[in-house]
Amino acid sequence: MRGLSTSWVLAALLVAGGVEAHRKSLSWGPNLPHASFSTSSASSHLAARSVSDAPACPYAAAHAFLDSRFPKAAAEGSSYTVRKDSYTDKRTGITHVYVDQLLNGIPVADGHMNLNVHNGRIISFGNSFFNGPAPAPYSDSGLAADPHREYCAYLGGALEEHSFAQAQSQTVLGSSRPSAPALEDLAHLHDSNCGSLFHPPLATDSEASAQSALLAFLAHATPDSGLASSLRNDPHAHLNELTAHVNPEDKDTLLIGGAPGSVSDVKARVVYVQIPDGKGGVGVELVHRFEVEMQDNWYEAYVSTAAPHRIVSVVDWASDAPTHSHQSNPARRPRPIFPPGELNARVKGVGRPSFPTIPIAGLGPEAFISAEMAAELGALEHMVEEVVEHVVEDAIEGALAVEQLLEGGAEAFRDALRHSHLDKIAPVPKPDQPPEVPLATYKVFPWGINDPEEAETKVKTKGDLRSIQVERVDTLASPAGWHALPYKNDPAVTGDEPSLPFWHQTNTTWGNNVFAHENWEGRNAWVYNSRPVSVPSEDPDHNDAKGGAFVFDYDPKVGATPEDRMEDARGHIDATVTQLFYTANMAHDLFYRYGFDEVSGNFQQYNFGRGGREGDAVIANAQDGSGMNNANFMTPPDGQNGRCRMYLWNTADPYRDGDMEAGIVVHELAHGLSTRLTGGPLNSGCLGWGESGGMGEGWGDFLATTIRAEAPVKDGLNDYAMGAWAANRPTGIRNYPYSLDKAKNPSTYKTLDKPGYWGVHAIGEVWAEILWVVEDKLVTKHGWAAGLFPPEADANGRLPETAFDKETGFYRHPDTLTALPTHLRASASGKADGEQRLVPKHGNTLLVQLVIDGMKLQKCSPGFTDARDAIIQADEVLTGGENVCALWEGFAERGLGVNARVDGRTPWGGGIRTDGYKVPTECGGEEDPTPEPAPEDPKDPDDDCGPFGWC
Secondary structure (H helix, E strand, O other), rough: OOOOOOHHHHHHHHHHHHHHHHOOOOOEEOOOOOOOOEEOOOOOHHOOOOOOOOOOOOHHHHHHHHHHHHHOOHOOOEEEEEOOOOEEEEOOOOOOEEEEEEEEEEEEEEEEEEEEEOOOEEEEEEEEOOOOOOOHHHHHHHHOOHHHHHHHHHHHHHHHHHHHHHOOOOOOOOOOOOOOOHHHHHHHHHHHOOOOOOOOOOOOOOOOHHHHHHHHHHHHHOOOHHHHHHHHHOOOEEEEOOHHHHHEOOEEEEEEEOOOOOOEEEEEEEEEEEEEEEOOOOOEEEEEEEEEEOHHHHHEEEEEOOOOOEEEEEOOOOOOOOOOOOOOOOOOOOOOOOOOOOOOOOOOOOOOOOOOEEOOOOOOOOOOOOOOHHHHHHHOHHHHOOOOOOOOOHHHHHHHHHHHOOHHHHHHHHHHHHOOOOOHOOOOOOOOOOOOOOOOOOEEEOOOOOOOHHHHHHHHHOOOOEEEEOOOOOOOOOOOOOOEEEHHHHHOOOOOOOOOOOOOOEOEEOOOOOEEEEOOOOOOOOOOOOOOOOOOOOOOOOOOOOOOOEEOOOOOOOOOOOHHHHHHHHHHHHHHHHHHHHHHHHHHHHHHHHOOOOOOOOOOOOOOOOOOOOOEEEEEOOOOOOOOOOOEEEOOOOOOOOOOOEEEEEOOOOOEHHHHHHHHHHHHHHHHHHHHHOOOOOOOOOOOHEEEEEEHHHHHHHHHHHHOOOOEEEOOOEOOOOOOOHHHHOOOOOOOOOOOOOOOOOOOOHHHHHOOOOOOOHHHHHHHHHHHHHHHHHHHHHHOOOOOOOOOOOOOOOOOOEEEEEEEEOOOHHHOOOOOOOOHOOOOOOOOOOOEEEOOHHHHHHHHHHHHHHHEEEOOOHHHHHHHHHHHHHHHHHOOOHHHHHHHHHHHHEOOOOOEEEEOOOOOOOEEEEOOOOHHHHHOOOOOOOOOOOOOOOOOOOOOOOOOOOO
């Protein structure tokens, strides 16, 4: 019988397969056929000016580009706004300008443009602006498309087809048969996203509103079947419980309180989203945009304003790293055994003061100096970001006027400000210098050791193989160390005591970058959870570290029952939290040194006056009680705390603790890195599904594997499995180990078409494998660095001369960077000023740099080819293009060459892919036949239309 129903298949798989091990998560949206990422060769722009030339204002360049591309937009009701999180990358000199589209003054939620500006030229840009006419105010295109139903039809069809094939021991035409775990994963995807789709819509007598739309979303999103039933059967009772008021921080946003299943007020505002019409065109629909924080999810959801309400698009800011659902021991929520403790040694203090904004003379009362501009010009050193709370509302509008003000230099600029309204503004306190405190020590598995089993393998012995590690006080990444933060930025400090000092030094796992603690109850409360307290150090081998010592026992024992094993695991909680705190801080510092800093959206409570939004250190939950056999990370926009939740794994006896596997921790923290860098710090919705969501997983695997990797064998990089220790499986939690051997890992771009590659984790492991092969090409060319950390800088940010040593240095010596103009080569005597490049010398360090730089360049919702092109352009900017051919060779080896393509792309990763193994002709590739030239109008040779031919 062939007419197997999806519901029957789903029921069978749910019973057989332990699908309850997964967290429910909604994620889908439309595919925009016109969205694009365009690059030009950066080489011609690197030498566009001499050292003495003044650089053009990047915002003025962006303004000119936008006006040339959309000359009639304003007349047709379309406009744009430059986002406040636009910034200049000090490492590369590139200004990343983020632009959002407006129709009739209403934001187009997926109408984005990111412009990468260098030397006054646009070197690349991503564009998903709606290019049709604006509808009448507060109306839309009237399309009947339903992305939710389309997604579920795709999942249901795939589930039915491949389940039937498996049941009949047949192979689906054109593909291999998926494994049982892959089908269980597909069943979970279908159940999470489609299980409630065919219930009747919520019935309300009242007019459609944000509140009714929110309840309709929650009926789909909640994992609580009882709540979902209550919402469907009696929505009026829940409507009456909701409160709503205007957000005092954003007059266009409504705060809805009392939403069932949420853990905080829901932010709501009316926006447009774009929807394909099925005929190659795109329309817009008026929707409510919700930010819904729940116990296990943090959603950015778009629900139609018209009833019956439909979910048009949804992104879950929480990302998982689950094991396969066929794990021998099903995941269960552990019951609490020990009550949570009190936060140790908390001190009441002063609340954070407010700071005034600075009006710019001659630009009107609503114009304010850009924090980025002030930083670049060296003016008002201590007023960046804390004094100036936001970039010019429309920075492009005032860019030329500001530029004119600044032509006279910093002093003239100060004078201009002094003669505005500064005399009416209270003085701003200068922050204290970072405290000089004794260094803490930690008994942990050191950085580079992935897990306890790997430690045993490397030292060829058993037992407690942890060692004493000393706190890093990186003057660039963590100037105050890991245990200090200002009282005014401390979330546990309340009251008004101005006599307290600026800095609060703690003796627990609580600092400027990370708050680490147990979370056995699995709830959102975290400030007063239990944390280890250090004791005075008495270690004679570390006389330079006289701070507190975090030295705790870790000796797991076999247990007779699950309760015994749980109690044993919790008995080591101080060692667990210490390891999590150490690993998370090391990752923070490493990412910072490669460019994930304050202005680009990193996670810190205090930003040292360097820009960006602060108050967002990572909240790191050890042994989180909300689940098992998993890990996840929630990435809200810049200025809101990221949340890392690590779990116990009941895959072995004794239980294995995910906090002790560094690769899993790094993978989760990398979600914060890639989400904040892709599309800008204030847009957390760019890596939601399909290839984009998959790459969010793949970058985490790639970074975790590169961090743990040892020196390569003679034939190339070694093999590594992801999550093997925690999952207690030699092959780990992915389909294949990361390997250069195609017999061990056969993944290519085309692999994404196979059954079993429906979800983001399977997509991600293909991306990570491609990057692993690319890394091998660079290691073959440049060699291998034993460590990824650059040398520490002095208090002035100056690197030691040894950092540029031609034989042993971490960075390339300036004399060897022959592809770069002289003014872009860092001085070998120390600090790189302005646009001077710091180029990692070895292949593994270089690719980490290029991958992170590429994240900043690529568009929102990138595909594999977009990310590939961004990495290649990152090399052109960083090295002058020395490695372009090596990069192409690596990508092409796994099917992502110049002729790779996907036909019929769907938002959730569907389509028909063609592997491309060709490299560009300049890298030795074969030339394609030259097509007959089409007739065109004569071009004026003096007409400079910019890098993309637009005037």
